[in-house]
Amino acid sequence: MQIARLHVDVLVVGSGVAGCVAATSLARAGWRVALSGQDAPFVETGETLAGATRPVLEHQGLWETFLASAPLAVRETRSNWTHWEWRSSGLTSAYGGGFLVDKESLVRGLRAEARRAGAIFVEGVLAPATLRQVPSGYSIRSADGAPDIEARALIDATGRSAAIARRLGAKRVVHNRLVAECRRLPADQVDAAPGLVHVHAGHGSWWYLASLPRGGFCLSEYFEPGARGRMRAGRTAGGILAEMGVRVGGDAAARPTKRLNAGSAELSHASGARWAAVGDAALAMDPLAASGLAFAFRSGHRAASAIAAGLLGDPRELEEYARMHKALAAAYGSERQQVYAQRVEPMASRARRPRGAD
Numbered sequence: 001m002q003i004a005r006l007h008v009d010v011l012v013v014g015s016g017v018a019g020c021v022a023a024t025s026l027a028r029a030g031w032r033v034a035l036s037g038q039d040a041p042f043v044e045t046g047e048t049l050a051g052a053t054r055p056v057l058e059h060q061g062l063w064e065t066f067l068a069s070a071p072l073a074v075r076e077t078r079s080n081w082t083h084w085e086w087r088s089s090g091l092t093s094a095y096g097g098g099f100l101v102d103k104e105s106l107v108r109g110l111r112a113e114a115r116r117a118g119a120i121f122v123e124g125v126l127a128p129a130t131l132r133q134v135p136s137g138y139s140i141r142s143a144d145g146a147p148d149i150e151a152r153a154l155i156d157a158t159g160r161s162a163a164i165a166r167r168l169g170a171k172r173v174v175h176n177r178l179v180a181e182c183r184r185l186p187a188d189q190v191d192a193a194p195g196l197v198h199v200h201a202g203h204g205s206w207w208y209l210a211s212l213p214r215g216g217f218c219l220s221e222y223f224e225p226g227a228r229g230r231m232r233a234g235r236t237a238g239g240i241l242a243e244m245g246v247r248v249g250g251d252a253a254a255r256p257t258k259r260l261n262a263g264s265a266e267l268s269h270a271s272g273a274r275w276a277a278v279g280d281a282a283l284a285m286d287p288l289a290a291s292g293l294a295f296a297f298r299s300g301h302r303a304a305s306a307i308a309a310g311l312l313g314d315p316r317e318l319e320e321y322a323r324m325h326k327a328l329a330a331a332y333g334s335e336r337q338q339v340y341a342q343r344v345e346p347m348a349s350r351a352r353r354p355r356g357a358d
Ligand SMILES: Cc1cc2nc3c(=O)[nH]c(=O)nc-3n(C[C@H](O)[C@H](O)[C@H](O)COP(=O)(O)OP(=O)(O)OC[C@H]3O[C@@H](n4cnc5c(N)ncnc54)[C@H](O)[C@@H]3O)c2cc1C
Pocket: 013, 014, 015, 016, 017, 018, 019, 036, 037, 038, 040, 045, 046, 047, 048, 049, 124, 125, 126, 127, 128, 157, 158, 159, 160, 161, 163, 180, 260, 261, 262, 278, 279, 280, 281, 285, 287, 289, 290, 291, 292, 293, 294, 296
């Protein structure tokens, strides 16, 4: 029998890392939770998670789920970001060099964990334009045949679109625009060992070569739209790999690329009356920071606790969540500015102050 309308305590819109963590935390605490999302194709970008995130995941009871996604240990990190070539082996950190993450497998595992905890998985996209405030909280309609949902509280985990929070009046403040062009290189065409992460500052863009947990490598170029043609001076993927000291064969350097939005943005406020935004919806960070996944875990868990307190009649934790988000976004913005200022070759505009809201 098809359910026409689902009533829950909390609706989590978006089932990436942040949404799954929030739904799991709430469901484990006994709340009736719906988690909505769909299987979208994942692009392998060579995402890393710092080894120091381990205690956070252990505290959340998600470390085993993370390990089950078969991450690959980072064995060596190289970077020429500043004036010297920098190398580290991971042995210098108490938690090792971190992990290269298979995000598709991680998200699949986290969704299963949310279901195990009791969250109701609602397959499909919800239509943010139909979001309404009703006496019991919020109601939203499904875009593709899933039940409409009524919830006492909402969590926006829709990623960079922040579609729910914006519908609730928050503004998305763009720090900078950055595009990633990622190409996958087969293992047998790249003369490099598994577990390598290499950041290479180029002219008007920067490059990232990373080993992938399922084998092979990802080579990405990051640049500000509009600036690359002027600054890049005809540099090719093959030329950059040679500068990195990595030999490739076959058609590796000419493989097709996929484009992704990698710019930084924050929400004007990350929570309100019985709602909170988590992960990229709240604060989308430059991939250079390699902090987006850790923030998705942290903010998902923290917002879940704040929403639960709000449902019990105490709004202070939600207010504190918004303050914490503001402080974090400000610290991130100035750190990003400093890091880009250290580059050998500046990006077209270096890091700028926030450009305004959209
Ligand atoms: C090129 C690139 C490289 C990166 N590298 C790193 C790295 O090395 N290390 C790191 O830590 N981070 C990295 N990041 C950032 C990291 O990927 C993100 O911070 C993290 O995945 C955010 O997770 P999330 O759950 O907030 O959002 P997302 O993963 O974007 O999930 C949002 C989900 O919401 C769903 N959704 C959206 N709208 C709706 C709707 N209306 N109804 C239902 N579902 C909806 C989407 O389909 C999606 O499944 C990188 C990002 C990019 C783009």
